[in-house]
Amino acid sequence: MSKKYSFNTWLPLVMAGALAVSVPAAVIAKQGADTSHGKTVYEETCIACHGENGAGAVPGAPNFTDKNGRLTKPDEVLIEHAVEGFQTPGSPMGMPELGGNPDLTDQDIADVIAYIRQTFGK
Ligand code: HEC
DSSP, X not given: XXXXXXXXXXHHHHHXXXXXXXXXXXXXXXXXXXHHHHHHHIIIIIHHHXXXXXXXXXXXXXXXXXXXXXXXXXXHHHHHHHHHOBOOTTOSSOBOGGGGOXXXXXXXXXXXXXXXXXXXXX
């Protein structure tokens, strides 16, 4: 998936019926998110590393409750990083693609990011 999304670049692709093109994170982020489904996803996949309280359970996992922390990034960035994987330079461990659960969809990730923001964000 390309790093930069713009209306003009993705729309014609979608209209052309290019089914392999996934919906950009920015678009998903603007759609409604189901935070109760997000809670289920969090408890099944994310909690092992991010912890019950969102403060991080493994070395390198960020503290989502830090008010100057990762949740200051916009939803579309957080979704993209959770979908594609992400590692801060020098970090002891990276965020695995889809949290290591290939069954998750982009919508599942949008839901869980909304849940994380609602639950651990200030
Ligand atoms: C195997 C451990 C592990 C699992 C499972 C995991 N994460 Fe992460 N996650 C990390 C680590 C480590 C980082 C910090 C990466 C870095 O900044 O180098 C991280 C970072 C993040 C970030 C911050 C990204 C940013 O831009 O700063 C988000 C959002 C996130 N994870 C969401 C999730 C979600 C949602 C799930 C469940 C679907 C999940 N994580 C599952 C280890 C994990």
